[in-house]
Amino acid sequence: MYILPRLCSRHLRQVLQKSCSRNLSTSSQNVPHGHPAAKVDILEKLPVPFGLVRFGVAPDHPEVKNVIHTFTNTARNERCTFLGNVEVGKDVSIEELQGAYTAVVLAYGADDDRTLAIKGEKNPNVISARSFVGWFNGLPQDRDLNVDLDTENVVILGHGNVALDVARILLTPISVLKKTDISQHALDALSRSRVRKVYLVGRRGPLQVAFTIKELREMIKLPDCRPVIHKDDVKDLNKVIEGKSHKLYEQGHQELKNLPRPRKRLTDLLYRTSMEPSDTNSQLWAQASKEWELRFRLTPAEVTETEGKVTGVKFYINELQGDDLVNKIAKATSETEDIQCGLVFRSIGYKSIPIDPCLPFDKRKGIILNKKGRVENRPGLYCSGWVSTGPVGVILNTMTWGFETGKVILKDIEDGAISSEGKEGNQIIKDKMLSKGSRDKRLKKKVRSETYNYNRTVDSTSTDYLKDDYFENSLNVAKPAASQYCMYIN
Ligand SMILES: Cc1cc2nc3c(=O)[nH]c(=O)nc-3n(C[C@H](O)[C@H](O)[C@H](O)COP(=O)(O)OP(=O)(O)OC[C@H]3O[C@@H](n4cnc5c(N)ncnc54)[C@H](O)[C@@H]3O)c2cc1C
Structure with a gap:
């Protein structure tokens, strides 16, 4: 048989x-x-x-x-x-x-990758995170991927663990990457990289991110690199984490009390990193030469280009709708925001x-x-x-x-x-x-x-x-x- x-x-x-x-x-x-x-x-x-x-x-x-x-x-x-x-x-x-x-x-x-179906997505400098991962992991089909790292700003679309993997590899010092099994061609290219700033952009809010605490912690601890999590995005989340009464509960959002523990711990880390950084971290981050920034409530509308080169991403600013605070739905408004960058990674699923x-x-x-x-x-x-x-x-x-x-x-x-x-x-x-x-x-x-x-x-x-x-x-x-x-x- x-x-x-x-x-x-x-x-x-x-x-x-x-x-x-x-x-x-x-x-x-x-x-x-x-x-x-x-x-x-x-x-x-x-x-x-x-x-x-x-x-x-x-x-x-x-x-x-x-x-x-x-x-x-x-x-x-x-x-x-x-x-x-x-x-x-x-x-x-x-x-x-x-x-x-x-x-x-x-x-x-x-x-296969999920795609954005927006103008400019076919530009060679809009790269699937999966192909990039294959490239640095030595997957033969991605070996010849043309990753142009001759730019300071990078946008990564997506708030999952793969997005954080991509950001981490872009921002990790070469001396550290050398000790891993990263492919030689990726190591060579990354050692010439000019990338200094990585935006991690998601459609919804901090309570909806898909990455997990281990990956977030690694990002926060990256040497010579500063996390940027805007206070306005997280300032209301502390009581949620503590599970104490809070104006959101008073407004009837009981579901927050029942947040699963991993989500609570993750939210807590986002909150503390932004609102209560330790003195040591504050000093280290002030001197860092690179940074990553978490951006919420943005849906990509267009990758902008000049003479074939990526110049940035135009986003619709979203409202989060729905009664359940944890499972909100992103709805694009007519307001827009531009983020300038020379390279875009799409990490929105498979x-x-x-x-x-x-x-x-x-x-x-x-x-x-x-x-x-x-x-x-x-x-x-x-x-x-x-x-x-x-x-x-x-x-x-x-x-x-x-x-x-x-x-x-x-x-x-x-x-x-x-x-x-x-x-x-x-x-x-x-x-x-x-x-x-x-x-x-x-x-x-x-x-x-x-x-x-x-x-x-x-x-x-x-x-x-x-x-x-x-x-x-x-x-x-x-x-x-x-x-x-x-x-x-x-
Ligand atoms: C970029 C990335 C990073 C990840 N990192 C982590 C992590 O750090 N930790 C973690 O726990 N999870 C991680 N995951 C999730 C984890 O990889 C998945 O949960 C798991 O690999 C899914 O297993 P699978 O067998 O369904 O698919 P796969 O692992 O993809 O296995 C499918 C296999 O089928 C083969 N195949 C495809 N088509 C054919 C065909 N027609 N004929 C024959 N063979 C075929 C493929 O080559 C592949 O070997 C990651 C996922 C991705 C995409």
Whole structure:
């Protein structure tokens, strides 16, 4: 019986680990005890595994990337195979996969960006934050991104963690970045950067920001850099945080008392940074040569240009509407404000795309239509991660969802809703992928060079997985032979 080609190792682990805990495995690895005959193939369009954990998570967050070690343990299981450089929907169809495997899980993330649809957005100096992240993380497709850092002012549109990642990388001293696994081309470009000021602009207010406290704290502690949070934006928030009576409660806003603790702590930090900075911080910030500024209630109307160069962003000033103070809706007024800058990053979210015409897909939400991970009207086809939920949440949420998907599949097997009857088995897919490669010499070369030259080698055991030979040493991967199309592990 063959279960699951998967597109990214964490989901594989999720499926298997659930099985593991159910059967009290004594193995130190995540053996797929949920179904003792299960074999799992992971199909990935990049030559290497780990998806956004490798190419999304910022290089100065090695502790987050360390989850790769856990995924690797799962991938080492002898019943697991990783097939890299295989693009589902192009190299192999879902129809073909379903003909071969008992269950197929689609977990291909959210590869597309949400766009602004405003004038000037197509200027080369309006860059998707995701591409920029790929660029500094060494993602091959973003290696040649033309990031013009010959400007003092940058606007980042969005108030999420990725926006803060981008701001942090732009403002962190090179001496600090050098110690991370940031790609060499990004390090070279950033060392010539003239960026001094970064505006982080959101449509709503401080109670609606999507970034989290860890990322905000890192921004506040950036060396030689001053946070600018306008007092007018946060001055009313202190009592909200303390949970004491306040004029807002008196006005009937009881929901503020029930703010979740993380939101309270985040709001508290915004408030204190602006209203009650310590003497030490005040002194440090007064001397800082760079700064970042949080701007609220602004919707981009146009990226302004002169002779093809970005000169700034024109914004509509928003009113926040709705009775619920926490879930306000931004409504643009006719008033506008201009912020001058030479570079703009768009960090307003992602969406998935349908990779195969057979998929029932909600284009507006950018998700595969599914119920608890079961793809609608396609028995044996499942989805997990961002492609099933939309691009929200962090790795932990994605893992939790993966565990649930694993549970659902095991249940369907137990209930007889799916079976291996009539399935051709995975060898047919492996053979197809391997033989395809012998016809494409150019691609073979690309696979080899990309696989082993992603990022700089960093002298740190915690970032072992970034070293060139990690995949060979840890996953027993053979370097792709001349005849091979795809990376092949196990
Ligand atoms: C820029 C960025 C930074 C982030 N930083 C953090 C962080 O610091 N901490 C945190 O907890 N969370 C972070 N997240 C969120 C986290 O990355 C996601 O929660 C998680 O990666 C989603 O997992 P996924 O498997 O759904 O998608 P992904 O991790 O994107 O995995 C999808 C995989 O499918 C592959 N794929 C796509 N299409 C195909 C195809 N047709 N055929 C085969 N393979 C395909 C992709 O190459 C990719 O490897 C970040 C997200 C982004 C965008």
